[in-house]
Amino acid sequence: xxxxxxxxxxxxxxxxxxxxxxxxxxxxxxxxxxxxxxxxxxxxxxxxxxxxxxxxxxxxxxxxxxxxxxxxxxxxxxxxxxxxxxxxxxxxxxxxxxxxxxxxxxxxxxxxxxxxxxxxxxxxxxxxxxxxxxxxxxxxxxxxxxxxxxxxxxxxxxxxxxxxxxxxxxxxxxxxxxxxxxxxxxxxxxxxxxxxxxxxxxxxxxxxxxxxxxxxxxxxxxxxxxxxxxxxxxxxxxxxxxxxxxxxxxxxxxxxxxxxxxxxxxxxxxxxxxxxxxxxxxxxxxxxxxxxxxxxxxxxxxxxxxxxxxxxxxxxxxxxxxxxxxxxxxxxxxxxxxxxxxxxxxxxxxxxxxxxxxxxxxxxxxxxxxxxxxxxxxxxxxxxxxxxxxxxxxxxxxxxxxxxxxxxxxxxxxxxxxxxxxxxxxxxxxxxxxxxxxxxxxxx
Ligand code: ADP
Numbered sequence: 297x298x299x300x301x302x303x304x305x306x307x308x309x310x311x312x313x314x315x316x317x318x319x320x321x322x323x324x325x326x327x328x329x330x331x332x333x334x335x336x337x338x339x340x341x342x343x344x345x346x347x348x349x350x351x352x353x354x355x356x357x358x359x360x361x362x363x364x365x366x367x368x369x370x371x372x373x374x375x376x377x378x379x380x381x382x383x384x385x386x387x388x389x390x391x392x393x394x395x396x397x398x399x400x401x402x403x404x405x406x407x408x409x410x411x412x413x414x415x416x417x418x419x420x421x422x423x424x425x426x427x428x429x430x431x432x433x434x435x436x437x438x439x440x441x442x443x444x445x446x447x448x449x450x451x452x453x454x455x456x457x458x459x460x461x462x463x464x465x466x467x468x469x470x471x472x473x474x475x476x477x478x479x480x481x482x483x484x485x486x487x488x489x490x491x492x493x494x495x496x497x498x499x500x501x502x503x504x505x506x507x508x509x510x511x512x513x514x515x516x517x518x519x520x521x522x523x524x525x526x527x528x529x530x531x532x533x534x535x536x537x538x539x540x541x542x543x544x545x546x547x548x549x550x551x552x553x554x555x556x557x558x559x560x561x562x563x564x565x566x567x568x569x570x571x572x573x574x575x576x577x578x579x580x581x582x583x584x585x586x587x588x589x590x591x592x593x594x595x596x597x598x599x600x601x602x603x604x605x606x607x608x609x610x611x612x613x614x615x616x617x618x619x620x621x622x623x624x625x626x627x628x629x630x631x632x633x634x635x636x637x638x639x640x641x642x643x644x645x646x647x648x649x650x651x652x653x654x655x656x657x658x659x660x661x662x663x664x665x666x667x668x669x670x671x672x673x674x675x676x677x678x679x680x681x682x683x684x685x686x687x688x689x690x691x692x693x694x695x696x697x698x699x700x701x702x703x704x705x706x707x708x709x710x711x712x713x714x715x716x717x718x719x720x721x722x723x724x725x726x727x728x729x730x731x732x733x734x735x736x737x738x739x740x
Pocket of ligand 1: 333334336337376377379380381382385405408409410411412413
């Protein structure tokens, strides 16, 4: 992936003047996912578990009752509409709630229930009668910290005396203040400041330490060093938990250095496939010509909702204007919007308020809009060398085999780009049929 060197602004937007392609902003993407997620993400894979002590029995739970939680916490869980633990929670929760506490490194894609799991662990270990910080959660950005805090507040709705405080830039708090809130959620820099410079938090009293979104965290300059400095001041009996949506080597190295004697849980991602997608291409001249072909396709078949991908922001804008002038209801999802604006555009699209969503690569990463049956590549995805970007092609068009519906994909190809398309076809060993846009009967 592309490394993020741009630190997001407080509102989640990115200082990115590059018109060619949006920069991947992991934190913004992660926030976007949280804002639009409505339910658990499924996976047909088995949870892999590596125990710190392989000879100890491995517990898993199928119900929340089995966890013997405090009454008020169980009530909070059911009030959120959770009926049973998610796949990863089945394995993770018994470890996280064990006595004596066990450390954990857990990896699974976003939406599989990690946040809910560690919030549950924090709430179950907190002593409401003790008025000082007992749980500390590090998050990569202000907004992500707030999202986690919201989950604490919802799940802890009936834990009346438990309170959350945010150690984030901009949260003014004067020296010598006695923090009475039990759960602190914050970004590494501010937490470090509150602990060492301003002596607002006594790290020796922390019982649960959570590192959320570790992959996003290490992507931000300075955050891993700051996390280490915090971690080193924690007492040896403090429970340490680390979560990540991905596990590249760098995340893995960070995780194993910062979490002593961990149990490890992994849930592999559902793989994308092109098997249930019918793929077509139309040979075109310039972009006006591509647009004409697109209109013909549009007129020729009944399309529910469609996503159209462009390679550059400029093209995406141009196409949006063209389609609007022709009376189509379209919306443009582009990188210069704030995360909130993007989330609201995606939500409107999900609700069917617009039929067409035009976007560039990066914006729509990881966003699954289940009802979309048609994907159009207005431009083929290519890398800086002008080679096809296979991964992006798969991300745009592919569906997960078990849960995905059938789909249609159209590629608008300038004649000189045909070799790229052939490479894509060979790479995936799946056929992409040529289509004459004047004759839609060819679409089976
Ligand atoms: P992650 O941290 O892995 O991204 P979350 O904990 O945010 O996942 O969970 C994703 C979504 O699923 C959220 O909307 C959350 O409320 C919901 N969720 C989490 N656990 C459960 C559960 N056991 N049952 C039903 N929904 C759940």
